[in-house]
Amino acid sequence: MWVWIVVAVLVVLVLFVILTYNRLVGLRNRVRNAWSQIDVQLKRRHVLIPNLVNAVQGYLDHERAVLENVTNARAAAISAGNNVAERAQAENQLSQSLRSLFAVAEGYPQLRANENMLAMQEVLSSTENRVAFARQGYNDSVMQYNTSRETFPSVLVAGPLGFNPESLFELDDVAERAIPQVQFS
Numbered sequence: 001m002w003v004w005i006v007v008a009v010l011v012v013l014v015l016f017v018i019l020t021y022n023r024l025v026g027l028r029n030r031v032r033n034a035w036s037q038i039d040v041q042l043k044r045r046h047v048l049i050p051n052l053v054n055a056v057q058g059y060l061d062h063e064r065a066v067l068e069n070v071t072n073a074r075a076a077a078i079s080a081g082n083n084v085a086e087r088a089q090a091e092n093q094l095s096q097s098l099r100s101l102f103a104v105a106e107g108y109p110q111l112r113a114n115e116n117m118l119a120m121q122e123v124l125s126s127t128e129n130r131v132a133f134a135r136q137g138y139n140d141s142v143m144q145y146n147t148s149r150e151t152f153p154s155v156l157v158a159g160p161l162g163f164n165p166e167s168l169f170e171l172d173d174v175a176e177r178a179i180p181q182v183q184f185s
Contacts, residue, residue, distance in 0.1 A: 034138035
């Protein structure tokens with residue numbers, strides 16, 4: 001009689017570990033998939049930037065520093081690797097450089113009217129939206145995974161079996177968190 005109870009308890013424990021392990025693997029894979037979605041959009045962004053710089057270059061000869069900052073920030077973002085925190089910091093720097101470029105470009109009416117520049121701005125804007133959606137999906141997956149691995153009873157399986165916490169892809173730029181001011185003249 002006691003043997004059957006012990007066997008039943010062991011079977012329940014083994015099933016619990018297997019089910020919990022499989023759920024955590026599934027959630028971790030969703031995080032990895034979400035990161036790859038961000039990566040695809042960031043690579044698209046990196047491919048577009050040289051075209052944007054080329055479209056602007058002829059007009060902004062004396063604004064070399066702005067173009068160099070964009071180019072350097074792009075290179076840093078490409079070489080940042082897959083560490084989420086480092087990649088987020090490099091991508092945030094690239095976003096700041098692009099904002100500077102567009103701010104400078106606003107001072108050149110002939111550049112603003114240039115069809116290539118307008119097309120590049122539209123494509124880059126679309127890509128930025130895609131990056132934002134991918135980032136949101138990634139952060140949602142990370143939150144679900146981290147919550148699952150930290151809650152009881154999953155925490156009993158997660159730690160010993162090597163399920164480490166994942167990092168969120170966060171904005172470092174305080175200006176991006178600020179509420180935009182809308183003024184009507």
